[in-house]
Amino acid sequence: MSQFDVVVIGAGPGGYVAAIRAAQLGFKTACIDAGVNKAGDAPALGGTCLNVGCIPSKALLQSSENYHAAQHDFAEHGIDVSVNAFDAKKMIARKDGIVTKLTSGIGFLFKKNKVESLFGKGSFVGKNGDLWQIEVDNNGTKQVIEAKHVIVATGSVPRPLPIAPVDNINILDNEGALNLNAVPARLGVIGSGVIGLEMGSVWKRLGSEVTILEAAPAFMAAADQQVAKEAFKIFTKEQGLKIELGVAIESVNNGKGGVTVKYAVNGEQRSEAFDKLIVAIGRVPNTAGLNAEAVGLEKDERGFIKVDDDCRTNLPNVWAIGDVVRGPMLAHKASEEGVIVAERIDGQLPHFDFNTVPWVIYTHPEIAWVGKTEEQLKAEGVAYKKGQSGFAANGRALGLGAAQGFVKILSAADSDRILGVHIIGPMASELIAEAVVSMEFSASAEDIGRIIHAHPTLSEVLHEAALAADKRALHG
Ligand code: FAD
Ligand code: NAI
Numbered sequence: 001m002s003q004f005d006v007v008v009i010g011a012g013p014g015g016y017v018a019a020i021r022a023a024q025l026g027f028k029t030a031c032i033d034a035g036v037n038k039a040g041d042a043p044a045l046g047g048t049c050l051n052v053g054c055i056p057s058k059a060l061l062q063s064s065e066n067y068h069a070a071q072h073d074f075a076e077h078g079i080d081v082s083v084n085a086f087d088a089k090k091m092i093a094r095k096d097g098i099v100t101k102l103t104s105g106i107g108f109l110f111k112k113n114k115v116e117s118l119f120g121k122g123s124f125v126g127k128n129g130d131l132w133q134i135e136v137d138n139n140g141t142k143q144v145i146e147a148k149h150v151i152v153a154t155g156s157v158p159r160p161l162p163i164a165p166v167d168n169i170n171i172l173d174n175e176g177a178l179n180l181n182a183v184p185a186r187l188g189v190i191g192s193g194v195i196g197l198e199m200g201s202v203w204k205r206l207g208s209e210v211t212i213l214e215a216a217p218a219f220m221a222a223a224d225q226q227v228a229k230e231a232f233k234i235f236t237k238e239q240g241l242k243i244e245l246g247v248a249i250e251s252v253n254n255g256k257g258g259v260t261v262k263y264a265v266n267g268e269q270r271s272e273a274f275d276k277l278i279v280a281i282g283r284v285p286n287t288a289g290l291n292a293e294a295v296g297l298e299k300d301e302r303g304f305i306k307v308d309d310d311c312r313t314n315l316p317n318v319w320a321i322g323d324v325v326r327g328p329m330l331a332h333k334a335s336e337e338g339v340i341v342a343e344r345i346d347g348q349l350p351h352f353d354f355n356t357v358p359w360v361i362y363t364h365p366e367i368a369w370v371g372k373t374e375e376q377l378k379a380e381g382v383a384y385k386k387g388q389s390g391f392a393a394n395g396r397a398l399g400l401g402a403a404q405g406f407v408k409i410l411s412a413a414d415s416d417r418i419l420g421v422h423i424i425g426p427m428a429s430e431l432i433a434e435a436v437v438s439m440e441f442s443a444s445a446e447d448i449g450r451i452i453h454a455h456p457t458l459s460e461v462l463h464e465a466a467l468a469a470d471k472r473a474l475h476g
Contacts, residue, residue, distance in 0.1 A: 012047020014322025015153030018338030387469025
């Protein structure tokens with residue numbers, strides 16, 4: 001029977017990174033994964049993120065941005081192109097190519113780092129002395145391996161809406177939404193969360209009439225509300241996304257001609273017919289098939305595997321990371337937990353700060369933040385200063401034709417230490433990195449204000465917001 005120091009179950013961004021780091025630290029490591037490619041005929045490493053999440057969604061976002069720019073933005077640059085057709089199949093094929101490149105790259109990384117890659121469903125069997133026994137089930141061909149340490153990284157799956165069962169023909173989850181081979185004339189989306197906004201944006205830019213139905217009365221409740229208000233205005237008024245808040249979905253009828261959704265909003269009954277409907281109402285931890293109960297692996301009331309701050313479960317030498325445990329469901333959070341667990345197994349004392357996990361929403365303009373929102377600071381009674389600067393007068397943003405939005409820096413009223421940075425604007429996904437570094441190094445807003453930022457760059461807006469926090473903006 002094969003024995004390992006570390007066995008990782010799941011090869012998403014949490015699991016594959018944990019396996020590589022464990023192997024780098026000299027542990028004999030195996031990683032079990034049951035993921036298959038889009039055709040269903042070969043294993044595919046990389047989990048949700050690489051196969052049906054972060055990477056394919058960003059590929060489609062870019063294709064749709066290019067299409068939209070060619071149609072609407074090139075003319076003002078003096079470029080005369082006539083866009084006659086859009087080939088959704090080609091866009092999907094490009095996306096599939098990127099996915100295949102990256103998922104097969106993980107196999108290469110496993111080989112390079114001497115991680116044994118095992119295809120199949122991993123589940124707990126029991127213990128043999130100090131060693132955990134794990135069964136690997138490859139379509140009925142079973143083997144049991146033993147491990148000193150087990151890292152569970154089985155990720156998450158879409159939260160189902162029982163009245164709208166996904167068939168990935170008319171009613172779609174993230175997988176279906178990323179694989180439409182034609183642009184639906186009328187697209188409905190249930191949930192205005194991150195997937196709803198990103199996928200809604202893709203298909204809207206490609207020509208769909210998009211209606212997003214959101215249960216919550218507030219838009220983007222987790223984001224800073226000033227950013228959320230700006231985003232709502234841009235998405236609805238300028239981009240034409242129809243977003244209904246405070247909606248109660250009453251029935252969903254998946255018929256021959258499409259999907260009819262009946263819902264109530266402010267006590268008023270409404271009905272909308274769509275060609276396709278995306279259901280994106282959050283994700284739930286995936287522990288199915290782990291046989292967790294048999295070994296007494298504890299979960300919380302929402303089904304997440306219970307872990308302490310160090311990602312230790314209630315079982316000795318069993319760890320859990322990523323979407324299957326508490327905290328934001330983000331790839332970089334999962335990966336960082338993977339690194340940290342491998343290093344803890346090695347006896348090191350690595351650090352993880354939930355307060356500096358950045359969020360990015362890849363809409364246009366992009367939205368990114370790190371640290372506290374104004375609403376959180378108010379609720380916690382923390383006295384803060386605020387510095388804000390817009391992209392409207394930034395030379396680089398104007399040159400890019402993307403001068404919407406602003407940067408807001410929140411710093412402590414007494415120490416000026418940065419508490420939160422909120423960006424809506426071009427390349428917010430890249431700009432937020434400076435804010436994360438600053439917060440990790442306990443920088444003050446003044447520190448950013450005194451650092452030289454290249455001209456002309458978008459980062460000058462962050463610089464200007466830092467100066468504004470000290471009431472000495474130069475261009476505001
Ligand atoms: P997963 O990526 O879900 O991987 C879990 C793996 O475990 C899978 O390969 C699964 O097959 C395998 N597995 C499960 N059970 C077993 C078992 N019993 N035996 C063997 N294998 C098993 N996050 C970002 O940070 N940025 C983004 O831009 C972003 N975009 C997203 C877009 C979409 C449409 C979606 C759906 C998600 C997006 N996310 C994004 C979230 C991100 O994908 C997840 O946070 C991330 O994939 C979680 O990583 P993980 O390793 O915990 O789990
Ligand atoms: P989400 O949690 O972001 O949003 C779900 C939305 O659906 C919420 O606004 C919620 O109020 C709403 N909702 C819930 N039940 C509803 C109902 N019955 N009717 C109408 N609305 C309802 O979840 P989403 O968009 O499914 O994404 C899942 C997760 O994937 C995200 O939370 C995020 O962690 C990750 N993700 C990250 C991305 C990124 O980092 N750019 C991109 C896409 C996903």
